[in-house]
Amino acid sequence: MADAQIFTGKNVEEAIAEGLRALGLSQTEVEIEIISRGSRGIFGLGSEPAQVRIKPRPVSAAPQLEPTIVSAPPSSEAPQQRDAGRRPAAVSEAETVSQVIETSDAVSAIAETEDAEEVEQIETAERSSAEEEEQLAQLASELLDNVVRLMGFEARVVAEWREPDADNEQRYLLLDLHGKDLNLLIGRRGETLNNLQYLVRLMVNQRLHRWKNIVVDVEGYRRRRMEHLSQLALRSAQQVAQTGRALALEPMPASERRIIHLTLRDHPDVITESSGEGERRKVHILPRKSA
Amino acid sequence: MEELIRYLAESLVEQPDCVRVYTKETRRETIIKLRVAQQDVGRVVGRNGRVANAMRALLEVAARHHRKPVLLEID
Numbered sequence: 001m002a003d004a005q006i007f008t009g010k011n012v013e014e015a016i017a018e019g020l021r022a023l024g025l026s027q028t029e030v031e032i033e034i035i036s037r038g039s040r041g042i043f044g045l046g047s048e049p050a051q052v053r054i055k056p057r058p059v060s061a062a063p064q065l066e067p068t069i070v071s072a073p074p075s076s077e078a079p080q081q082r083d084a085g086r087r088p089a090a091v092s093e094a095e096t097v098s099q100v101i102e103t104s105d106a107v108s109a110i111a112e113t114e115d116a117e118e119v120e121q122i123e124t125a126e127r128s129s130a131e132e133e134e135q136l137a138q139l140a141s142e143l144l145d146n147v148v149r150l151m152g153f154e155a156r157v158v159a160e161w162r163e164p165d166a167d168n169e170q171r172y173l174l175l176d177l178h179g180k181d182l183n184l185l186i187g188r189r190g191e192t193l194n195n196l197q198y199l200v201r202l203m204v205n206q207r208l209h210r211w212k213n214i215v216v217d218v219e220g221y222r223r224r225r226m227e228h229l230s231q232l233a234l235r236s237a238q239q240v241a242q243t244g245r246a247l248a249l250e251p252m253p254a255s256e257r258r259i260i261h262l263t264l265r266d267h268p269d270v271i272t273e274s275s276g277e278g279e280r281r282k283v284h285i286l287p288r289k290s291a
Numbered sequence: 292m293e294e295l296i297r298y299l300a301e302s303l304v305e306q307p308d309c310v311r312v313y314t315k316e317t318r319r320e321t322i323i324k325l326r327v328a329q330q331d332v333g334r335v336v337g338r339n340g341r342v343a344n345a346m347r348a349l350l351e352v353a354a355r356h357h358r359k360p361v362l363l364e365i366d
Contacts, residue, residue, distance in 0.1 A: 143302060146298060147295070147298065147299065147349070150294050150295040150298055150353065151295060151349060151352055151353040152353055152355075152356075184352050184355065185352065187348070187352070191348065192348055192349070192352055195344075195345040195348040195349060196345075196349060198341070198342075198345050199299060199303075199342070199345050199346065199349070202303055202342065203299075203302040203303060206302060206303055206304070206305075206334070207302070
């Protein structure tokens with residue numbers, strides 16, 4: 001039986017559609033588990049993709065990829081399924097999914113309000129055997145090591161599983177590169193590092209057909225940068241609060257703007273918003289109007 | 292540089308055997324040509340060219356000592 005695969009999309013609905021397209025199956029032929037509903041981020045920034053795990057439903061009689069089943073609308077499918085045991089299950093699955101799709105529209109900036117049940121599911125999935133994590137760490141390290149070497153750098157990969165933190169909602173694999181003259185791997189505002197991370201994630205995903213949270217770093221750059229940005233945010237907020245005048249920060253990539261927004265999310269005196277397009281998009285810090 | 296693109300592409304596709312990479316030199320540029328199986332094109336291009344652009348960004352760094360600009364073209 002085929003394994004479960006993980007698919008991502010802008011929201012749960014898209015992630016499911018993507019998965020069904022990739023597998024060539026209809027909703028009634030699969031089991032769907034929502035891993036993350038994703039988040040649109042703050043003011044539409046720093047959004048996280050929604051993730052679903054899709055597993056082909058075991059069907060004993062007919063082969064799964066039979067085109068008539070795939071293309072048949074759900075209503076015409078019901079009479080075909082004489083098997084009393086199977087039909088209600090399939091129907092209830094479809095209902096669950098459509099419910100999820102409805103509610104996903106209401107999901108906005110606060111994606112943290114996930115069901116406790118879902119969180120539990122994630123945890124069980126994440127707590128899969130230590131052996132599996134070790135294997136993944138080895139595979140990912142090897143891929144990253146090869147890429148960096150082919151780019152002409154001498155670096156050592158230090159892999160470590162980390163518990164969720166301010167910047168990562170799930171347990172993640174940290175691949176930290178150590179070596180001489182690795183600044184070029186970081187690039188302007190970490191953009192080369194982000195590209196490297198993106199490709200390593202894709203390569204691991206292609207090999208394992210499973211999505212895992214992998215963070216690539218160079219000698220703790222991300223952590224230092226994050227601390228720097230939160231301090232910058234707090235200092236700027238203080239200034240705005242004192243002078244009552246808005247200020248704009250330098251243009252930053254989405255991942256960095258997100259840190260500013262998150263740091264000041266609950267600040268009593270200021271609010272944040274972004275303006276500008278692409279490379280020039282930046283965060284503005286404005287005095288909060290006392291209601 | 293050719294090796295870098297070959298390695299990335301082979302790791303991203305379903306059919307690594309169909310990955311072809313070759314280099315074309317012009318007076319002003321070095322062009323790395325990448326060809327993959329029809330069904331794998333999306334995997335090396337990505338939505339809005341995101342995967343291709345990530346590969347270009349790494350290629351640019353890898354080509355830091357090269358005397359001409361290095362371009363990646365996907366057929």
